[in-house]
Amino acid sequence: MIPIPLAIFTLIIFLAIIWLHYQLTYWRRRKAPTVPTTGLYKLRNREHIAYSYQRAYHQMKRENKGYAGIYTLITPTLLIADLEILKLILVTEFEVFPDRGFFVNYKSDPLSRNMARLHGEMWRKIRTKITPTFTAARMRQMFGNVEAIGRHFMQVMEKQAERKRNVVEVRDLCARFTTDVIGNVAFGLDCNSLEDPNTEFRLKGDRTFSDVNPFWDMLASHFPKLFTWLDYKVATPELISFYSNIVCRTVEYREKNGVRRNDFLDLLIELKNRPQQEGEYQLEMDDLIAQSFAFFSAGFETSSNTMAFALYELAKNPRVQERARENIAEALRKHQGVFSYDSLNEMTYIRQVVQETLRKYPPVPSTKRVCRRSYKFPDRQGLTVEPYVHIIIPIYAIHHDPEYYPQPEVFRPERFSAEERQRRHPMAYLPFGAGPRICIAERFGMMETMMGVALLLMHFKFSPCKETAENLIFDPKNVFVFSIRGGIHLRVEKVQ
Numbered sequence: 001m002i003p004i005p006l007a008i009f010t011l012i013i014f015l016a017i018i019w020l021h022y023q024l025t026y027w028r029r030r031k032a033p034t035v036p037t038t039g040l041y042k043l044r045n046r047e048h049i050a051y052s053y054q055r056a057y058h059q060m061k062r063e064n065k066g067y068a069g070i071y072t073l074i075t076p077t078l079l080i081a082d083l084e085i086l087k088l089i090l091v092t093e094f095e096v097f098p099d100r101g102f103f104v105n106y107k108s109d110p111l112s113r114n115m116a117r118l119h120g121e122m123w124r125k126i127r128t129k130i131t132p133t134f135t136a137a138r139m140r141q142m143f144g145n146v147e148a149i150g151r152h153f154m155q156v157m158e159k160q161a162e163r164k165r166n167v168v169e170v171r172d173l174c175a176r177f178t179t180d181v182i183g184n185v186a187f188g189l190d191c192n193s194l195e196d197p198n199t200e201f202r203l204k205g206d207r208t209f210s211d212v213n214p215f216w217d218m219l220a221s222h223f224p225k226l227f228t229w230l231d232y233k234v235a236t237p238e239l240i241s242f243y244s245n246i247v248c249r250t251v252e253y254r255e256k257n258g259v260r261r262n263d264f265l266d267l268l269i270e271l272k273n274r275p276q277q278e279g280e281y282q283l284e285m286d287d288l289i290a291q292s293f294a295f296f297s298a299g300f301e302t303s304s305n306t307m308a309f310a311l312y313e314l315a316k317n318p319r320v321q322e323r324a325r326e327n328i329a330e331a332l333r334k335h336q337g338v339f340s341y342d343s344l345n346e347m348t349y350i351r352q353v354v355q356e357t358l359r360k361y362p363p364v365p366s367t368k369r370v371c372r373r374s375y376k377f378p379d380r381q382g383l384t385v386e387p388y389v390h391i392i393i394p395i396y397a398i399h400h401d402p403e404y405y406p407q408p409e410v411f412r413p414e415r416f417s418a419e420e421r422q423r424r425h426p427m428a429y430l431p432f433g434a435g436p437r438i439c440i441a442e443r444f445g446m447m448e449t450m451m452g453v454a455l456l457l458m459h460f461k462f463s464p465c466k467e468t469a470e471n472l473i474f475d476p477k478n479v480f481v482f483s484i485r486g487g488i489h490l491r492v493e494k495v496q
């Protein structure tokens with residue numbers, strides 16, 4: 001006789017194997033095209049998942065497949081290579097694919113309620129409320145706050161260059177600049193991490209993504225009911241209380257003392273306190289915490305890495321660097337030497353440098369959508385995607401496709417001249433995503449990054465040194481954002 005516990009255990013294992021087999025034959029059972037890549041790459045941590053998607057993408061193009069089935073762990077996932085299909089998913093049929101499928105704990109993890117993770121009606125209400133925060137007029141208002149931090153950044157860079165005999169690790173400094181910017185505009189704080197890299201805000205910022213365990217996060221997104229029941233929190237309790245306390249204290253202080261600073265937090269407070277129209281969503285304190293955190297988590301590393309990648313490429317391409325400097329001088333001449341929101345917008349070549357950097361090193365190397373109702377693709381293959389199938393948009397692979405960008409490894413800002421842009425498919429360039437769920441802060445991200453690059457070029461010359469890595473290596477543990485292992489060391493000299 002087999003003991004009962006052993007029999008139950010064997011039965012559970014047996015059922016689990018059948019279920020796993022059933023899950024992992026999802027695409028075969030539907031006779032869908034497949035491609036051999038696997039989400040398990042994420043667990044092995046040998047290379048960034050973006051490269052695995054890139055290999056699959058090239059194989060799909062060789063085999064003329066617009067999309068192909070893969071598995072993210074055990075979840076059926078569709079990888080997209082055809083830009084017309086991509087447009088359907090991101091733009092035309094957005095209603096079918098509106099979410100990213102992240103786990104949200106509404107009850108006890110306000111940070112998980114941030115806009116990038118929200119789904120359905122809740123996302124729509126919050127996004128509609130917050131969109132006016134990012135208009136061009138608001139950017140103009142915030143320009144002064146950001147510029148003041150930019151000027152401080154230049155002083156710190158100069159000190160570092162003096163102290164470190166002109167060899168500076170620029171990634172860290174750029175991260176300290178964007179931490180101070182976003183800390184200022186989203187939380188109303190003078191973090192001053194530029195002066196002191198060990199401020200709590202900076203240290204917590206570095207842990208925002210690394211503290212999220214991608215394995216558990218993924219599992220939670222696949223079994224939301226179970227993980228809600230377990231009261232699973234995406235962020236650590238320490239991070240939750242840190243950010244919640246900052247927002248609550250600052251809001252209380254501003255409301256009590258009538259303080260206004262023209263930043264994102266001001267606008268969120270205004271939205272919270274404004275009388276609501278009938279049926280309009282009323283923002284609560286937890287929404288303010290969540291959305292300030294959204295701005296911080298989505299905004300600080302994306303912008304700082306872009307700035308650091310741009311400096312790396314400019315150091316390696318001195319002619320581009322010189323042309324960029326001339327472009328700044330030209331724009332300033334037109335505006336009587338004043339560095340302002342308008343003169344920055346006039347720096348078309350700086351914009352192209354940033355755009356080319358975002359092409360070559362998209363800070364968000366892939367984005368995701370989840371299918372919410374059955375949908376038949378109108379192409380020759382005519383696959384029907386079912387609810388809960390995940391969709392991967394391989395941004396990095398598209399940006400490195402020689403069909404759209406000949407010699408993709410070459411850094412050439414001219415690719416973003418008006419004529420060249422017009423010749424490309426609109427979906428061939430997706431650093432900020434596309435459609436109704438595009439990055440809400442594209443304008444702010446561009447302004448901050450262009451400002452950082454322009455101010456740096458006005459004051460310093462960048463060139464490679466013996467510590468400069470030949471190629472940048474991306475940390476495979478950080479699946480959401482491209483972050484580099486080992487930093488970016490450059491020779492930094494004052495412009496004479």
Ligand code: HEM
Nearest residue numbers: 116295298299302303364367431432433434437439441445
């Ligand atoms: C160079 C800088 C930046 C890049 C490259 C970038 C890129 C992206 C990308 C690719 C997405 C996903 C879009 C999609 O799935 O279609 C996204 C979403 C988002 N980004 Fe950015 N971003 C940048 C800066 C910022 C900044 C500065 C903020 C905040 C101040 C921000 C806030 C957000 C938010 C809240 C979302 C989620 C939007 C939603 O789901 O409705 N981003 N970003």
